[in-house]
Amino acid sequence: MNTRERILETSLRLFNSFGEPNTSTNHIADEMNISPGNLYYHFRNKGEIVGLLFQGYERRMLELLSASESRDLDVEDMWLFLHLAFEIIWDYRFLYRDLDNLLGRHRLVRRHFQRIMRRKTDTALSICRGLAKAGVLRASEEEIDSLCRNIVLVATYWMSFDNAVRPRDTNPGNVLGRGVYQVMSLVAPFLDGDQRVLIQTLGRRYIV
Amino acid sequence: MNTRERILETSLRLFNSFGEPNTSTNHIADEMNISPGNLYYHFRNKGEIVGLLFQGYERRMLELLSASESRDLDVEDMWLFLHLAFEIIWDYRFLYRDLDNLLGRHRLVRRHFQRIMRRKTDTALSICRGLAKAGVLRASEEEIDSLCRNIVLVATYWMSFDNAVRPRDTNPGNVLGRGVYQVMSLVAPFLDGDQRVLIQTLGRRYIV
Protein backbone atom coordinates (compact mmCIF):
# COMPACT_ATOMS: atom_id res chain seq x y z
CA MET A 1 0.00 0.00 0.00
CA ASN A 2 1.38 3.40 -0.93
CA THR A 3 2.06 6.19 1.53
CA ARG A 4 -0.85 8.34 0.46
CA GLU A 5 -3.35 5.59 1.16
CA ARG A 6 -1.68 4.73 4.45
CA ILE A 7 -1.96 8.34 5.59
CA LEU A 8 -5.68 8.35 4.89
CA GLU A 9 -6.18 5.02 6.62
CA THR A 10 -4.14 6.05 9.66
CA SER A 11 -5.86 9.42 9.90
CA LEU A 12 -9.28 7.78 9.89
CA ARG A 13 -8.24 5.39 12.63
CA LEU A 14 -6.77 8.13 14.83
CA PHE A 15 -9.64 10.57 14.19
CA ASN A 16 -12.12 7.88 15.21
CA SER A 17 -10.14 6.99 18.33
CA PHE A 18 -9.23 10.42 19.66
CA GLY A 19 -11.34 12.90 17.72
CA GLU A 20 -10.20 14.98 14.76
CA PRO A 21 -9.43 18.17 16.75
CA ASN A 22 -7.24 16.14 19.13
CA THR A 23 -5.27 14.50 16.32
CA SER A 24 -2.50 16.67 14.88
CA THR A 25 -0.73 16.02 11.62
CA ASN A 26 2.35 15.31 13.76
CA HIS A 27 0.46 12.54 15.56
CA ILE A 28 -0.50 10.97 12.28
CA ALA A 29 3.04 11.10 10.90
CA ASP A 30 4.46 9.83 14.17
CA GLU A 31 2.03 6.90 14.26
CA MET A 32 3.18 5.87 10.78
CA ASN A 33 6.87 6.48 11.46
CA ILE A 34 7.15 9.01 8.68
CA SER A 35 8.14 12.67 8.95
CA PRO A 36 5.59 15.51 9.11
CA GLY A 37 7.19 16.89 5.98
CA ASN A 38 6.45 13.69 4.13
CA LEU A 39 2.79 13.94 5.06
CA TYR A 40 2.66 17.45 3.60
CA TYR A 41 4.24 16.21 0.40
CA HIS A 42 1.15 14.04 -0.13
CA PHE A 43 -1.51 16.48 1.10
CA ARG A 44 -1.83 20.23 0.90
CA ASN A 45 -3.14 20.46 4.46
CA LYS A 46 -5.11 18.66 7.16
CA GLY A 47 -8.41 19.84 5.74
CA GLU A 48 -7.72 17.99 2.52
CA ILE A 49 -7.39 14.74 4.47
CA VAL A 50 -10.66 15.40 6.29
CA GLY A 51 -12.34 16.24 3.01
CA LEU A 52 -11.18 13.04 1.30
CA LEU A 53 -12.28 10.90 4.23
CA PHE A 54 -15.64 12.62 4.14
CA GLN A 55 -15.95 11.77 0.45
CA GLY A 56 -15.58 8.10 1.32
CA TYR A 57 -18.36 8.42 3.86
CA GLU A 58 -20.55 10.29 1.41
CA ARG A 59 -20.07 7.74 -1.35
CA ARG A 60 -20.99 4.80 0.84
CA MET A 61 -23.98 6.52 2.44
CA LEU A 62 -25.45 7.77 -0.83
CA GLU A 63 -25.05 4.29 -2.27
CA LEU A 64 -27.07 2.81 0.57
CA LEU A 65 -29.74 5.50 0.37
CA SER A 66 -30.14 5.01 -3.39
CA ALA A 67 -30.49 1.26 -3.00
CA SER A 68 -33.21 1.73 -0.40
CA GLU A 69 -35.30 4.20 -2.31
CA SER A 70 -35.56 2.02 -5.37
CA ARG A 71 -37.96 -0.48 -3.83
CA ASP A 72 -40.62 -0.84 -1.13
CA LEU A 73 -39.37 -1.98 2.25
CA ASP A 74 -41.22 -3.86 4.95
CA VAL A 75 -40.45 -3.57 8.65
CA GLU A 76 -37.75 -6.25 8.62
CA ASP A 77 -36.02 -4.64 5.65
CA MET A 78 -35.98 -1.42 7.63
CA TRP A 79 -34.18 -3.20 10.42
CA LEU A 80 -31.48 -4.39 8.05
CA PHE A 81 -31.27 -1.00 6.38
CA LEU A 82 -30.65 0.72 9.71
CA HIS A 83 -27.94 -1.80 10.56
CA LEU A 84 -26.12 -1.02 7.34
CA ALA A 85 -26.48 2.73 7.89
CA PHE A 86 -25.15 2.48 11.44
CA GLU A 87 -22.16 0.49 10.20
CA ILE A 88 -21.18 3.31 7.87
CA ILE A 89 -21.68 5.86 10.65
CA TRP A 90 -19.49 3.73 12.90
CA ASP A 91 -16.70 3.59 10.33
CA TYR A 92 -16.70 7.39 10.11
CA ARG A 93 -17.76 8.19 13.64
CA PHE A 94 -15.23 11.03 13.96
CA LEU A 95 -17.52 13.08 11.71
CA TYR A 96 -20.34 12.77 14.21
CA ARG A 97 -18.27 13.21 17.32
CA ASP A 98 -17.34 16.84 16.64
CA LEU A 99 -20.01 17.62 14.11
CA ASP A 100 -20.64 21.30 14.87
CA ASN A 101 -16.95 22.00 15.03
CA LEU A 102 -16.28 20.21 11.74
CA LEU A 103 -19.19 21.76 9.85
CA GLY A 104 -18.07 25.16 11.13
CA ARG A 105 -14.58 24.80 9.69
CA HIS A 106 -15.17 23.02 6.36
CA ARG A 107 -17.63 24.72 4.06
CA LEU A 108 -17.70 21.92 1.54
CA VAL A 109 -18.21 19.23 4.16
CA ARG A 110 -21.01 21.32 5.66
CA ARG A 111 -22.88 21.68 2.38
CA HIS A 112 -22.56 18.02 1.51
CA PHE A 113 -23.43 16.83 4.99
CA GLN A 114 -26.58 18.91 4.90
CA ARG A 115 -27.45 17.39 1.57
CA ILE A 116 -27.02 13.92 3.01
CA MET A 117 -29.25 14.79 5.95
CA ARG A 118 -31.95 15.89 3.54
CA ARG A 119 -31.51 12.72 1.50
CA LYS A 120 -31.83 10.65 4.67
CA THR A 121 -35.03 12.45 5.59
CA ASP A 122 -36.38 11.87 2.09
CA THR A 123 -35.53 8.19 2.26
CA ALA A 124 -37.23 7.90 5.65
CA LEU A 125 -40.28 9.68 4.26
CA SER A 126 -40.43 7.41 1.25
CA ILE A 127 -40.15 4.28 3.40
CA CYS A 128 -42.77 5.44 5.90
CA ARG A 129 -45.20 6.49 3.18
CA GLY A 130 -44.72 3.11 1.58
CA LEU A 131 -45.57 1.39 4.85
CA ALA A 132 -48.57 3.66 5.27
CA LYS A 133 -49.88 2.77 1.82
CA ALA A 134 -49.42 -0.91 2.57
CA GLY A 135 -51.56 -0.37 5.65
CA VAL A 136 -48.80 -1.38 8.04
CA LEU A 137 -48.23 2.10 9.43
CA ARG A 138 -50.99 4.41 10.65
CA ALA A 139 -50.13 8.10 10.81
CA SER A 140 -51.20 11.46 9.42
CA GLU A 141 -48.93 13.24 6.97
CA GLU A 142 -47.86 15.66 9.73
CA GLU A 143 -47.06 12.79 12.05
CA ILE A 144 -44.93 11.15 9.38
CA ASP A 145 -43.03 14.42 8.93
CA SER A 146 -42.05 14.75 12.57
CA LEU A 147 -41.43 11.01 12.82
CA CYS A 148 -38.91 11.12 10.00
CA ARG A 149 -37.20 14.16 11.46
CA ASN A 150 -36.86 12.21 14.69
CA ILE A 151 -35.55 9.15 12.88
CA VAL A 152 -32.75 11.13 11.28
CA LEU A 153 -32.00 12.99 14.50
CA VAL A 154 -31.78 9.87 16.65
CA ALA A 155 -29.71 8.02 14.04
CA THR A 156 -27.33 10.98 13.76
CA TYR A 157 -26.72 11.53 17.44
CA TRP A 158 -27.23 8.05 18.85
CA MET A 159 -23.53 7.30 19.28
CA SER A 160 -22.77 10.63 20.92
CA PHE A 161 -25.71 10.12 23.25
CA ASP A 162 -24.83 6.54 24.11
CA ASN A 163 -21.23 7.51 24.65
CA ALA A 164 -22.25 10.39 26.91
CA VAL A 165 -24.64 8.41 29.12
CA ARG A 166 -22.91 5.05 29.34
CA PRO A 167 -19.30 5.25 28.23
CA ARG A 168 -18.56 1.78 29.58
CA ASP A 169 -19.93 -0.50 26.90
CA THR A 170 -17.89 0.38 23.83
CA ASN A 171 -18.45 -2.91 22.03
CA PRO A 172 -19.46 -1.74 18.54
CA GLY A 173 -22.00 -4.52 18.09
CA ASN A 174 -23.87 -3.55 21.24
CA VAL A 175 -23.73 0.19 20.61
CA LEU A 176 -25.04 -0.22 17.05
CA GLY A 177 -27.66 -2.76 18.04
CA ARG A 178 -29.08 -0.47 20.68
CA GLY A 179 -29.07 2.38 18.15
CA VAL A 180 -31.07 0.39 15.62
CA TYR A 181 -33.58 -0.59 18.28
CA GLN A 182 -33.82 3.00 19.51
CA VAL A 183 -34.72 4.20 16.01
CA MET A 184 -37.17 1.36 15.47
CA SER A 185 -38.88 2.27 18.73
CA LEU A 186 -39.75 5.63 17.15
CA VAL A 187 -41.70 3.84 14.43
CA ALA A 188 -43.23 1.13 16.62
CA PRO A 189 -46.17 3.08 18.11
CA PHE A 190 -47.50 3.76 14.62
CA LEU A 191 -47.52 0.08 13.67
CA ASP A 192 -50.18 -2.59 14.06
CA GLY A 193 -50.17 -4.80 17.11
CA ASP A 194 -48.22 -7.67 15.54
CA GLN A 195 -45.41 -5.56 14.11
CA ARG A 196 -45.24 -3.52 17.27
CA VAL A 197 -44.70 -6.61 19.38
CA LEU A 198 -42.13 -7.89 16.88
CA ILE A 199 -39.99 -4.80 17.44
CA GLN A 200 -40.11 -5.25 21.20
CA THR A 201 -39.12 -8.90 20.75
CA LEU A 202 -36.26 -8.18 18.39
CA GLY A 203 -35.19 -5.27 20.56
CA ARG A 204 -35.01 -7.35 23.70
CA ARG A 205 -31.78 -8.87 22.43
CA TYR A 206 -30.05 -5.53 22.63
CA ILE A 207 -31.26 -4.24 25.97
CA VAL A 208 -28.61 -4.89 28.55
CA MET B 1 -20.55 44.59 38.52
CA ASN B 2 -17.11 43.33 39.55
CA THR B 3 -14.52 42.00 37.15
CA ARG B 4 -14.89 38.38 38.17
CA GLU B 5 -18.59 38.38 37.36
CA ARG B 6 -18.01 40.24 34.11
CA ILE B 7 -15.47 37.63 33.02
CA LEU B 8 -17.97 34.85 33.61
CA GLU B 9 -20.71 36.73 31.82
CA THR B 10 -18.49 37.59 28.85
CA SER B 11 -17.13 34.05 28.60
CA LEU B 12 -20.64 32.61 28.49
CA ARG B 13 -21.64 35.02 25.75
CA LEU B 14 -18.55 34.32 23.62
CA PHE B 15 -18.68 30.55 24.22
CA ASN B 16 -22.32 30.51 23.09
CA SER B 17 -21.55 32.60 20.02
CA PHE B 18 -18.35 31.01 18.78
CA GLY B 19 -17.97 27.76 20.68
CA GLU B 20 -15.77 27.18 23.70
CA PRO B 21 -12.83 25.64 21.79
CA ASN B 22 -12.77 28.64 19.44
CA THR B 23 -12.76 31.18 22.28
CA SER B 24 -9.33 31.78 23.82
CA THR B 25 -8.72 33.50 27.13
CA ASN B 26 -7.13 36.27 25.07
CA HIS B 27 -10.40 36.76 23.18
CA ILE B 28 -12.30 37.04 26.42
CA ALA B 29 -9.89 39.56 27.90
CA ASP B 30 -9.80 41.53 24.66
CA GLU B 31 -13.60 41.67 24.45
CA MET B 32 -13.70 43.17 27.97
CA ASN B 33 -10.76 45.51 27.39
CA ILE B 34 -8.78 43.99 30.21
CA SER B 35 -5.38 42.28 30.05
CA PRO B 36 -4.96 38.49 29.84
CA GLY B 37 -2.96 38.71 33.06
CA ASN B 38 -5.91 40.26 34.83
CA LEU B 39 -8.14 37.39 33.78
CA TYR B 40 -5.65 34.95 35.28
CA TYR B 41 -5.64 36.91 38.51
CA HIS B 42 -9.33 36.05 38.91
CA PHE B 43 -9.25 32.46 37.62
CA ARG B 44 -6.67 29.71 37.87
CA ASN B 45 -7.28 28.63 34.26
CA LYS B 46 -9.83 28.41 31.49
CA GLY B 47 -11.21 25.14 32.83
CA GLU B 48 -12.23 26.86 36.05
CA ILE B 49 -14.36 29.31 34.06
CA VAL B 50 -16.01 26.46 32.15
CA GLY B 51 -16.61 24.61 35.42
CA LEU B 52 -18.27 27.58 37.11
CA LEU B 53 -20.50 28.25 34.11
CA PHE B 54 -21.47 24.59 34.13
CA GLN B 55 -22.41 24.89 37.81
CA GLY B 56 -24.86 27.65 36.91
CA TYR B 57 -26.41 25.40 34.30
CA GLU B 58 -26.55 22.48 36.71
CA ARG B 59 -28.18 24.51 39.46
CA ARG B 60 -30.94 25.83 37.20
CA MET B 61 -31.59 22.48 35.54
CA LEU B 62 -31.75 20.51 38.79
CA GLU B 63 -34.11 23.11 40.21
CA LEU B 64 -36.48 22.66 37.29
CA LEU B 65 -36.27 18.87 37.46
CA SER B 66 -37.01 18.86 41.20
CA ALA B 67 -40.01 21.11 40.77
CA SER B 68 -41.42 18.80 38.09
CA GLU B 69 -41.03 15.58 39.98
CA SER B 70 -42.90 16.81 43.02
CA ARG B 71 -46.34 16.71 41.37
CA ASP B 72 -48.31 15.02 38.61
CA LEU B 73 -48.23 16.75 35.26
CA ASP B 74 -50.78 16.67 32.47
CA VAL B 75 -49.94 17.08 28.79
CA GLU B 76 -50.15 20.88 28.87
CA ASP B 77 -47.87 21.05 31.90
CA MET B 78 -45.39 18.95 29.97
CA TRP B 79 -45.45 21.50 27.18
CA LEU B 80 -44.58 24.29 29.63
CA PHE B 81 -41.97 22.15 31.33
CA LEU B 82 -40.19 21.51 28.06
CA HIS B 83 -40.22 25.20 27.24
CA LEU B 84 -38.49 25.99 30.50
CA ALA B 85 -35.95 23.22 29.98
CA PHE B 86 -35.14 24.42 26.48
CA GLU B 87 -34.66 27.96 27.75
CA ILE B 88 -31.97 26.76 30.14
CA ILE B 89 -30.35 24.72 27.38
CA TRP B 90 -30.39 27.79 25.17
CA ASP B 91 -28.70 29.93 27.81
CA TYR B 92 -25.89 27.39 28.07
CA ARG B 93 -25.89 26.09 24.53
CA PHE B 94 -22.09 26.07 24.30
CA LEU B 95 -22.17 22.98 26.53
CA TYR B 96 -24.22 21.11 23.94
CA ARG B 97 -22.41 22.41 20.91
CA ASP B 98 -19.11 20.67 21.67
CA LEU B 99 -20.40 18.12 24.12
CA ASP B 100 -18.07 15.20 23.40
CA ASN B 101 -15.08 17.47 23.36
CA LEU B 102 -16.05 19.12 26.64
CA LEU B 103 -16.89 15.91 28.45
CA GLY B 104 -13.59 14.48 27.27
CA ARG B 105 -11.55 17.28 28.78
CA HIS B 106 -13.37 18.00 32.05
CA ARG B 107 -13.81 15.01 34.33
CA LEU B 108 -16.02 16.80 36.81
CA VAL B 109 -18.28 18.25 34.15
CA ARG B 110 -18.55 14.80 32.59
CA ARG B 111 -19.62 13.12 35.82
CA HIS B 112 -22.14 15.82 36.66
CA PHE B 113 -23.52 16.00 33.15
CA GLN B 114 -24.07 12.27 33.16
CA ARG B 115 -25.87 12.60 36.47
CA ILE B 116 -28.13 15.27 35.00
CA MET B 117 -28.89 13.05 32.00
CA ARG B 118 -29.95 10.30 34.36
CA ARG B 119 -32.06 12.72 36.38
CA LYS B 120 -33.73 13.91 33.18
CA THR B 121 -34.51 10.34 32.19
CA ASP B 122 -35.94 9.67 35.65
CA THR B 123 -38.11 12.78 35.46
CA ALA B 124 -39.36 11.76 32.02
CA LEU B 125 -40.12 8.26 33.35
CA SER B 126 -41.99 9.65 36.33
CA ILE B 127 -44.06 11.98 34.15
CA CYS B 128 -44.90 9.28 31.60
CA ARG B 129 -45.81 6.75 34.26
CA GLY B 130 -48.04 9.35 35.83
CA LEU B 131 -49.80 9.90 32.52
CA ALA B 132 -50.11 6.15 32.05
CA LYS B 133 -51.73 5.76 35.47
CA ALA B 134 -54.14 8.56 34.69
CA GLY B 135 -55.10 6.64 31.55
CA VAL B 136 -53.94 9.41 29.22
CA LEU B 137 -50.94 7.51 27.87
CA ARG B 138 -51.02 3.94 26.61
CA ALA B 139 -47.71 2.10 26.52
CA SER B 140 -45.97 -0.95 27.93
CA GLU B 141 -43.19 -0.48 30.47
CA GLU B 142 -40.62 -1.29 27.76
CA GLU B 143 -42.13 1.26 25.41
CA ILE B 144 -42.02 3.91 28.13
CA ASP B 145 -38.33 3.13 28.66
CA SER B 146 -37.31 3.66 25.06
CA LEU B 147 -39.69 6.63 24.76
CA CYS B 148 -37.99 8.41 27.66
CA ARG B 149 -34.54 7.65 26.27
CA ASN B 150 -35.68 9.26 23.02
CA ILE B 151 -37.12 12.26 24.84
CA VAL B 152 -33.82 12.99 26.55
CA LEU B 153 -31.84 12.35 23.36
CA VAL B 154 -33.96 14.62 21.18
CA ALA B 155 -34.02 17.36 23.83
CA THR B 156 -30.24 17.13 24.21
CA TYR B 157 -29.33 17.28 20.53
CA TRP B 158 -32.21 19.24 19.08
CA MET B 159 -30.28 22.48 18.74
CA SER B 160 -27.26 20.83 17.16
CA PHE B 161 -29.54 19.04 14.74
CA ASP B 162 -31.57 22.08 13.86
CA ASN B 163 -28.43 24.12 13.44
CA ALA B 164 -26.92 21.45 11.18
CA VAL B 165 -29.95 21.05 8.89
CA ARG B 166 -31.28 24.59 8.67
CA PRO B 167 -28.73 27.09 9.90
CA ARG B 168 -30.75 29.99 8.52
CA ASP B 169 -33.44 30.49 11.13
CA THR B 170 -31.51 31.36 14.27
CA ASN B 171 -34.38 33.14 16.00
CA PRO B 172 -34.28 31.55 19.48
CA GLY B 173 -38.05 31.53 19.84
CA ASN B 174 -38.51 29.52 16.64
CA VAL B 175 -35.65 27.12 17.33
CA LEU B 176 -36.92 26.37 20.83
CA GLY B 177 -40.54 26.13 19.76
CA ARG B 178 -39.71 23.59 17.09
CA GLY B 179 -37.68 21.65 19.67
CA VAL B 180 -40.55 21.48 22.11
CA TYR B 181 -42.88 20.30 19.37
CA GLN B 182 -40.36 17.74 18.19
CA VAL B 183 -40.16 16.22 21.68
CA MET B 184 -43.92 16.28 22.12
CA SER B 185 -44.30 14.45 18.83
CA LEU B 186 -42.44 11.53 20.43
CA VAL B 187 -45.14 11.26 23.07
CA ALA B 188 -48.11 11.96 20.82
CA PRO B 189 -48.60 8.48 19.27
CA PHE B 190 -49.07 7.00 22.75
CA LEU B 191 -51.86 9.42 23.65
CA ASP B 192 -55.61 9.25 23.14
CA GLY B 193 -57.17 10.79 20.07
CA ASP B 194 -58.04 14.12 21.69
CA GLN B 195 -54.65 14.77 23.20
CA ARG B 196 -52.92 13.58 20.05
CA VAL B 197 -54.79 16.07 17.94
CA LEU B 198 -54.08 18.80 20.49
CA ILE B 199 -50.36 18.33 20.02
CA GLN B 200 -50.67 18.59 16.27
CA THR B 201 -52.72 21.75 16.69
CA LEU B 202 -50.33 23.37 19.14
CA GLY B 203 -47.42 22.25 17.02
CA ARG B 204 -48.74 23.79 13.86
CA ARG B 205 -47.73 27.21 15.20
CA TYR B 206 -44.09 26.24 15.08
CA ILE B 207 -43.86 24.56 11.73
CA VAL B 208 -42.52 27.03 9.23
Place this chain on the structure above:
DNA sequence: GTCTATATAGGGATAGAC
Protein backbone atom coordinates in the same frame (compact mmCIF):
# COMPACT_ATOMS: atom_id res chain seq x y z
C1' DG C 1 9.57 10.35 -1.89
C1' DT C 2 11.42 11.19 2.23
C1' DC C 3 14.09 13.50 5.59
C1' DT C 4 15.73 17.43 8.85
C1' DA C 5 15.24 21.82 10.16
C1' DT C 6 12.63 25.67 10.67
C1' DA C 7 9.19 29.43 10.01
C1' DT C 8 5.03 31.19 11.81
C1' DA C 9 1.16 31.61 14.60
C1' DG C 10 -1.63 31.10 18.49
C1' DG C 11 -3.13 29.48 22.97
C1' DG C 12 -2.46 28.90 27.99
C1' DA C 13 -0.30 30.64 31.67
C1' DT C 14 3.18 33.27 34.86
C1' DA C 15 6.40 37.13 36.78
C1' DG C 16 6.92 41.29 38.39
C1' DA C 17 6.05 46.36 38.04
C1' DC C 18 2.56 49.68 39.22
Place this chain on the structure above:
DNA sequence: GTCTATCCCTATATAGAC
Protein backbone atom coordinates in the same frame (compact mmCIF):
# COMPACT_ATOMS: atom_id res chain seq x y z
C1' DG D 1 -6.58 44.67 40.90
C1' DT D 2 -4.56 45.57 36.85
C1' DC D 3 -1.02 45.99 33.41
C1' DT D 4 3.10 44.76 30.41
C1' DA D 5 6.11 41.59 29.03
C1' DT D 6 7.24 37.16 28.34
C1' DC D 7 7.68 32.00 28.56
C1' DC D 8 6.48 27.63 27.06
C1' DC D 9 4.29 24.62 24.29
C1' DT D 10 1.91 22.78 20.41
C1' DA D 11 -0.05 22.97 15.76
C1' DT D 12 0.08 23.90 10.86
C1' DA D 13 2.88 24.34 7.24
C1' DT D 14 7.25 25.21 4.31
C1' DA D 15 12.31 25.04 2.53
C1' DG D 16 15.85 22.68 1.01
C1' DA D 17 19.07 18.71 1.43
C1' DC D 18 19.33 13.84 0.23
